Amino acid sequence: MQLSTLCLGLLLAEPMTGYALKGKVIGTLGHFQHASFGALYPALGSLEAGRFVTSDRSGSTGLGKRLYAITESGRGEFTERLAEVSAAENFRSDFLSALYFADQLALDDIERLIDERLANHRAERRRLLALPIASMTEGQRFTVRYALSMRNAAIEFLHGEGRASVAVIRHERY
Amino acid sequence: MQLSTLCLGLLLAEPMTGYALKGKVIGTLGHFQHASFGALYPALGSLEAGRFVTSDRSGSTGLGKRLYAITESGRGEFTERLAEVSAAENFRSDFLSALYFADQLALDDIERLIDERLANHRAERRRLLALPIASMTEGQRFTVRYALSMRNAAIEFLHGEGRASVAVIRHERY
DNA sequence: GGAGACATGTAAGTGGTTACATGATTTC
DNA sequence: GAAATCATGTAACCACTTACATGTCTCC
Numbered sequence: 385m386q387l388s389t390l391c392l393g394l395l396l397a398e399p400m401t402g403y404a405l406k407g408k409v410i411g412t413l414g415h416f417q418h419a420s421f422g423a424l425y426p427a428l429g430s431l432e433a434g435r436f437v438t439s440d441r442s443g444s445t446g447l448g449k450r451l452y453a454i455t456e457s458g459r460g461e462f463t464e465r466l467a468e469v470s471a472a473e474n475f476r477s478d479f480l481s482a483l484y485f486a487d488q489l490a491l492d493d494i495e496r497l498i499d500e501r502l503a504n505h506r507a508e509r510r511r512l513l514a515l516p517i518a519s520m521t522e523g524q525r526f527t528v529r530y531a532l533s534m535r536n537a538a539i540e541f542l543h544g545e546g547r548a549s550v551a552v553i554r555h556e557r558y
Numbered sequence: 559m560q561l562s563t564l565c566l567g568l569l570l571a572e573p574m575t576g577y578a579l580k581g582k583v584i585g586t587l588g589h590f591q592h593a594s595f596g597a598l599y600p601a602l603g604s605l606e607a608g609r610f611v612t613s614d615r616s617g618s619t620g621l622g623k624r625l626y627a628i629t630e631s632g633r634g635e636f637t638e639r640l641a642e643v644s645a646a647e648n649f650r651s652d653f654l655s656a657l658y659f660a661d662q663l664a665l666d667d668i669e670r671l672i673d674e675r676l677a678n679h680r681a682e683r684r685r686l687l688a689l690p691i692a693s694m695t696e697g698q699r700f701t702v703r704y705a706l707s708m709r710n711a712a713i714e715f716l717h718g719e720g721r722a723s724v725a726v727i728r729h730e731r732y
Numbered sequence: 733g734g735a736g737a738c739a740t741g742t743a744a745g746t747g748g749t750t751a752c753a754t755g756a757t758t759t760c
Numbered sequence: 761g762a763a764a765t766c767a768t769g770t771a772a773c774c775a776c777t778t779a780c781a782t783g784t785c786t787c788c
Contacts, residue, residue: 385655386747393659403767413658416651423748425769449756449767466663469656471674476648477590480704481559484587485567486697488640494697500645522730523660523668526723530654530715537711541704549700556696560775577739597776599741623739623784738785746777757766 385469387419388427392454392462395437399453402428412524415512415531428452436461486553494550502542509535559643561593562601566610566628566636573614573627576602586698589686589705602626610635660727668724676716683709 387409394400394408402424409419431437436458440451454462479501486494512532517525561583568574568582576598583593605611610632614625628636653675660668686706691699 385652390655393662396662401767402769413655416649416654418650418748420749421768422750422770427747429769463662466656466659467667469652469671471653471656471671471678472651473653473675473678474648474650475590476592477646478559478643479645479647480590480701481564481587482640482643482645483697483704484701485640486700487695488567488570488637489697493641497643497645501647504645504647521661522723522726523657523663526660526720527654527658529719529723530657530712533711533715533719534708537707538704541707545703545707546700549696549703552696575739576741592776594777595740596742596778601775603741733788735788736786739783740781741783742779742781744778744780747774748776749772749774751770751772753768753770755767755769757764759764760762 385417385465386427387417387423388431389462389465390417390419391424391427391431391452392436392458393466395452395454396459396462399440399451401449401451405452412515412520413527415508416527431458434461491550491554491557494553498542498546498550502539502546505535505539505542509539559591559639560601561591561597562605563636563639564591564593565598565601565605565626566632567640569611569626569628570633570636573625575623575625579626586689586694587701589682590701605632608635665724665728665731668727672716672720672724676713676720679709679713679716683713 390409390413391405394405400408402421405428406419406421406424409417428437428439432439432452435455437452437454440453441448442451479497482489482497483494489497509532512528512535515528517528520528564583564587565579568579574582576595579602580593580595580598583591602611602613606613606626609629611626611628614627615622616625653671656663656671657668663671683706686702686709689702691702694702
């Protein structure tokens with residue numbers, strides 16, 4: 385799903401600045417989407433060009449704060465785009481790519497990679513657990529629980545089999 | 559990890575055509591990487607320009623079959639690139655993006671999305687289970703088991719909580 | 733000689749990222 | 761008045777994807 389579609393959906397709830405929009409994406413959709421300013425502002429610009437959002441500039445000097453609001457046509461566009469999304473997931477892992485070539489890697493590097501990945505998963509699990517579940521819609525809670533169950537599976541795997549695998553590789557080598 | 563790095567690693571084992579390289583990526587790294595010809599041939603071209611691979615054209619007429627082989631400098635380059643990879647994973651999900659906005663979606667669409675995702679996970683699990691585990695290195699087996707444990711977690715979640723969530727949404731609406 | 737797999741490539745476009753540049757507002 | 765956070769934007773680049781165009785080899 386494109387960032388612009390995400391913006392449309394988020395603006396359904398209330399008008400927001402681009403900056404706030406980025407915070408929302410990172411904060412509440414961060415477990416399956418990303419956003420950078422370099423992508424966000426151009427996206428908002430083209431959304432405005434298509435009259436799917438309007439923007440209200442409060443300050444008049446230079447770059448003022450800009451409040452984006454969705455239009456009627458924007459609502460229609462969002463509904464249309466949402467109905468078209470597939471159930472696809474896009475997973476790319478440098479971690480697994482490296483481990484695939486584990487036989488070319490030093491044991492230290494393999495262990496470092498696994499520990500790093502484990503730390504990342506745990507940090508993300510903490511973040512997910514700290515989310516304000518109570519104030520979310522059921523759909524939003526669903527995404528959090530889904531992400532959580534994936535993280536848990538990954539942590540469990542890496543903690544158990546991951547270390548076992550390193551032992552096998554060590555044994556193969558010496 | 560870039561496609562060109564992957565190619566380098568795969569060519570370590572034996573010289574191959576671009577076509578075979580793509581088959582390898584899709585077949586044995588498909589659970590965490592992608593490859594299209596439009597990306598592959600330019601990548602091989604720049605690898606050759608950097609003298610990291612050589613190519614041997616067998617047929618002389620037009621576009622002949624081209625066997626790519628890694629050079630000594632290519633081996634060095636691969637080792638260097640491999641040592642630099644981080645444990646990062648890049649996960650983007652249109653599925654979760656849509657579910658995040660479940661309150662804007664018809665119940666039928668929600669169910670369709672979950673069923674589709676479930677079918678995808680199961681198909682991928684079957685594919686992973688059919689892989690020739692015995693002839694793989696321990697690192698390669700590791701990536702398969704990791705992917706498998708993630709798929710299993712997703713299937714279990716969607717099969718159980720997924721349906722429960724739909725029931726909650728249905729209940730909220732009527 | 734037709735079908736289907738094998739095989740190579742290009743061009744245009746996409747949806748970003750990274751780095752940079754700037755300025756406003758709040759808090760101590 | 762310094763530092764941090766809030767805020768907007770551009771330019772260059774990147775690693776792809778999609779669609780297209782072409783041709784070969786093998787098997788029936």
